[in-house]
Amino acid sequence: MSNQCNCGGIIKENDPRFAELKGFIDSLVGTKGKTMPVLQEAQKIFGFLPIEVQKFIANELEIPLSEVYGVSTFYSQFNLEPKGIHKISVCLGTACYVKGSQAVLDKLADELEVEVGETTADGVFTLEATRCLGCCGLAPVMMIDDEVYGKLEDISVIPEIIEKYYNQRLPK
Template sequence: MCSNPQIEQDFNKLEKFIEDLPDKKGSLIAVLHKAQEIFGYLPEDVQKFVAKKLNIPVSEVNGVVTFYSYFTEEPTGKYVINVCMGTACFVKGSGDVLEEFERQLKIKVGQTTSDDKYTLQVLRCVGACGLAPVVTVNDKVYGHFTKDMVGKILNEYNE
């Protein structure tokens, strides 16, 4: 496959996941989630690998990757910060939260900090409107988020 042992190991891990599926038909999204978990993003070579293993066209894989905002074709930081910009969150101040993240991280939405630690993104809706405004960091959800909490959260992820 390639000369990088880590990447080869990652492809083997994905291949095993696909092989262990009871039914490959209809499993594209689950496989893409696993692939993104393993690789951190879904570059073209990973999409081609998934297509081959599931016996579907690469265009179908890419169509799903580009349709869902959860999937990314670009490398992201260690911590992906998502600020929900759905109606409930926006009305309750997520715009201010987003501006504060941009100010403190010195990046704009869609960018990654120069140390590859943080990527800042927005989501249309997290589906937790009762907790508005909502911020997620990787898979952790923070509700009732205010711009005053931005520094505290960033410190929490500074090792």
């Protein structure tokens, strides 16, 4: 059994991270309500919760896979898909929307060749749409990780901003 994920990684049955997760599960013997802490730990270990990891957890906790899947999809803290190194959040709140944030989002999707909610094939960026980020005076706004980029009416600046993050990754 193996799972090819779109970040280019492969999670195999004998991946040592399963043993690490099993160690954590074993440390919880006798405790109640294990599902949440186990999913949190699994996400910490694997970075996301692919179906192979969910199956492993269901098996170890002796609960139905549907229960593991239900919890994983209910809480937004859990990612079923791998996330990029940088998260781009484009505000689609009212103030940003009327100032053209949809065009910002479209430009990013175009530049990065992803749909909203997806991660680039190289695993560098995840593109997301979000509600008001609390800095409407700078509309239209996007955030990359913790950095705010405002007044993006001129979407031609976007490739340059993205490039900056790629350049950060180049060896000095």
